[in-house]
Amino acid sequence: MSRLDSFLRRLAAQRTLIEAAAAHVASLEGPIVELGIGNGRTFDHLAALFPDRKVFAFDEYFHSAVGVLPAAECMVSGDIRDTLPFALPRLGARAALVHNDLGAGDPSQHAAIAAWLAPAIEAVARPDAVVITSFLLPFKRSVSLPLPAGVKPGRYHLVQLVPPQDVPSV
Ligand SMILES: C[S@@+](CC[C@H](N)C(=O)[O-])C[C@H]1O[C@@H](n2cnc3c(N)ncnc32)[C@H](O)[C@@H]1O
Numbered sequence: 484m485s486r487l488d489s490f491l492r493r494l495a496a497q498r499t500l501i502e503a504a505a506a507h508v509a510s511l512e513g514p515i516v517e518l519g520i521g522n523g524r525t526f527d528h529l530a531a532l533f534p535d536r537k538v539f540a541f542d543e544y545f546h547s548a549v550g551v552l553p554a555a556e557c558m559v560s561g562d563i564r565d566t567l568p569f570a571l572p573r574l575g576a577r578a579a580l581v582h583n584d585l586g587a588g589d590p591s592q593h594a595a596i597a598a599w600l601a602p603a604i605e606a607v608a609r610p611d612a613v614v615i616t617s618f619l620l621p622f623k624r625s626v627s628l629p630l631p632a633g634v635k636p637g638r639y640h641l642v643q644l645v646p647p648q649d650v651p652s653v
Contacts, residue, residue, distance in 0.1 A: 496634045497525055497584075500615050500641055503631045504580055505532045507613045507643070513579030514539055516607070518563055518600075523551030525584055539574060541566060567603040577609040586617035593618035610646035615639065 517526045520540040530538045541559045601620040624645040
C-alpha cells in the first residue's frame with residue numbers, strides 16, 4: 484500500500500471512530516479532550532460533533548490552521564506528560580471522551596508514552612469514559628468496544644474505562 488493510501492485510511496479510520504465514540508458518549512456528561520491538536524483536523528471534527536460541550540485541546544504547540552484553534556480557556560499548551568495529570572480543575576469536570584493522537588508510528592516510542600499516558604488519562608477522565616487511541620494504553624480497568632465496519636483491527640482502538648467494583652459489604 485502506498486503511503487498516500489495508508490494516510491487516507493488513517494484519516495478515514497479516525498473520522499469513523501470519532502463518530503462511533505460520539506454515539507457511545509451521548510449519555511455521558513463531561514467535556515471532550517483532544518490529545519495532540521496538530522493541524523486541528525480531528526479537533527475540528529470533535530468540535531462539530533459536540534457543539535454543546537467544551538472540547539479541550541492539549542499540545543506542545545498550537546500551530547493549527549487559522550480558525551481551528553479552541554477558545555483560549557480550552558487550550559492547554561506544554562508537554563502533556565506535565566499538563567494532563569493536573570488538568571482536572573481546568574476541565575471543570577471529568578472528561579467523557581478522550582482522543583489520543585500522539586502516535587508517531589514507532590512501537591517503542593508508543594510503549595514509553597503509554598506508560599505515563601494511561602494513568603494521566605485516568606486522573607482526568609470519568610471512570611466510564613470512552614477513549615479513542617492510536618496505540619494501546621495500559622489502563623487499570625478497561626474493555627475494548629467493537630470497531631465500526633471499515634476500521635482495520637490493530638490500527639486504532641476504541642475502549643471504555645470500567646469503574647472499580649464496589650467493595651462488597653461483609
Ligand atoms: C499526529 S499529530 C496530531 C494530529 C491532529 N490530531 C490532527 O488531526 O491534525 C501529534 C501532535 O501531538 C503533539 N505531541 C506529541 N507528543 C506530545 C507531548 N508529550 N506533549 C504535547 N504534545 C505532544 C505534537 O506536537 C503534534 O502536534
